[in-house]
Amino acid sequence: MTRRELLRAALAAGLGQRMLGRAALAALPAGLPPGLEVMRRVNDRPRGKGCRMRLEMSLRDAKRGEFRKSIDMVRRQFPTGYRTAYDILAPDHEKGIGLLLSEDPAQRGMWMYFPASRQVIHVASRGLSALASDFSCEDLLVSLPLAEYDFRTLGRDRVGGLSCLRVEMRPNIERLRLELGFARAIGWVREDIWLIVRADYEDEKGQVFKSFAAADVEPVDGIWTVKRFAMDNRRARHATEVRVAEVDYSALTAEDRFSPERFHEQ
Numbered sequence: 001m002t003r004r005e006l007l008r009a010a011l012a013a014g015l016g017q018r019m020l021g022r023a024a025l026a027a028l029p030a031g032l033p034p035g036l037e038v039m040r041r042v043n044d045r046p047r048g049k050g051c052r053m054r055l056e057m058s059l060r061d062a063k064r065g066e067f068r069k070s071i072d073m074v075r076r077q078f079p080t081g082y083r084t085a086y087d088i089l090a091p092d093h094e095k096g097i098g099l100l101l102s103e104d105p106a107q108r109g110m111w112m113y114f115p116a117s118r119q120v121i122h123v124a125s126r127g128l129s130a131l132a133s134d135f136s137c138e139d140l141l142v143s144l145p146l147a148e149y150d151f152r153t154l155g156r157d158r159v160g161g162l163s164c165l166r167v168e169m170r171p172n173i174e175r176l177r178l179e180l181g182f183a184r185a186i187g188w189v190r191e192d193i194w195l196i197v198r199a200d201y202e203d204e205k206g207q208v209f210k211s212f213a214a215a216d217v218e219p220v221d222g223i224w225t226v227k228r229f230a231m232d233n234r235r236a237r238h239a240t241e242v243r244v245a246e247v248d249y250s251a252l253t254a255e256d257r258f259s260p261e262r263f264h265e266q
Contacts, residue, residue, distance in 0.1 A: 035151025035167045041194040043143040047082070048223050051075040052251035054089075055242050059133060062237035069094065071131065074253045075142070078104045082142040083258035086131060099131055100263040103143055110137050113264035120260055127179035134210070134231040134240040138180055148173050157188060159197050164188040182210070193217075193224045209235040221249045 033041075055071040070089040075082055081104035088097045096115035102108055110123035126138040154166040169185045171177040184206075188198040199212040211234070216227035230241040256262045 032153045032155070032165065035153045035169070036146060038153060038165055038167050038189055038194075039144060039146055039149075039151055039169075042189060042196060043146070045194045046223050047075070047077070047142055048221070048249040049077045050249065050252035052246075052248045052253070053244055054246040056245050057131075057133060058241045058243075060239045060241075067091075069131070074251065074257065076253050076255065076258055078106065078255070078258075080105050081108075084140070084142065085253075085258060085263045086140075087264070088131060094132075096264070097131065098264040099137070100258065100260060101137060101140055102258065103141060107259070109260070111260045111263065115264070120264065122260075125179045126176070127181055133242075134233045134236070134238055136180065139212070139231070144169075148176055154186065159188050159190075162197075163191050164197065165191055190217075195224055195226070209233070220247055223249055 051074070053073045055073055057069040057071060059067045059069070061067075069091065072087045072089055073084065075084040081102070083100070083102045083104050085101075086099040088094045096113075098113035100111045100113075102110070110126065110128075111120050112123055113120050123137060127136050129135070130137050130140050148171060150170045150172045152168040154168055157164050157166050165188070167187050167189055169187060170183065171180060177183060181203075182201040183204045184202045186200050186202075187196045189196055195214070195217065196212070197214045197217065200208045201210040201212075203209050211232045212229070213232075214226040214229045217224060218227060219225070225244065225247060227244045228241065230239060232239045257265065
């Protein structure tokens with residue numbers, strides 16, 4: 001290839017990249033914030049410095065029927081991130097099983113505690129079922145790790161009569177995509193309070209196999225709180241619904257309660 005041909009090819013490549021960049025910008029619906037900005041606002045939504053909730057969980061299986069669990073949840077905001085601990089209160093055969101989710105870079109990770117063996121086990125996969133429910137450990141994070149996903153705003157829609165932004169989310173790390181088991185998710189984010197009220201999870205073929213829904217959203221001590229939320233796993237023919245029976249945003253649990261060595265201690 002001559003120098004002139006190389007120059008033409010380089011110019012064409014540069015023009016192509018500029019055209020692709022313009023096309024990507026043009027693909028964003030007019031007047032809507034980019035998907036990454038929407039999810040930043042979701043992450044920045046106030047959750048309080050501390051919190052304690054009693055959760056009533058109902059699990060429905062197409063073959064085995066319905067099961068119930070009572071769970072104690074405590075959360076604390078550390079200087080660089082949240083840490084959240086869950087403890088099963090009932091039924092008796094699961095009582096004491098615990099889950100710790102730390103989004104704090106000072107000690108980031110996930111751990112489970114099993115009272116029968118008195119063992120604390122590090123959770124390697126963020127896609128692990130949380131307390132044998134249809135929610136994964138990733139679903140329970142306070143803040144989504146934005147750098148590990150690609151986002152795109154698809155448009156506006158209404159859920160329950162309220163305006164929402166539809167945002168597409170794709171894991172941009174192959175390992176994470178395999179762990180979580182979905183190729184794409186679409187979330188409906190309320191524009192007034194930056195809260196996800198619905199989400200559909202799709203497989204590689206674009207089929208929705210799991211759906212999330214939030215209901216009974218109301219302010220508690222100035223913090224918008226979801227009082228009832230559910231995950232419907234169509235593939236497994238299984239669903240989990242959670243009702244917030246009690247919530248206290250003034251509760252500030254001791255810091256050592258959120259260490260892997262102590263989180264199972266009441």
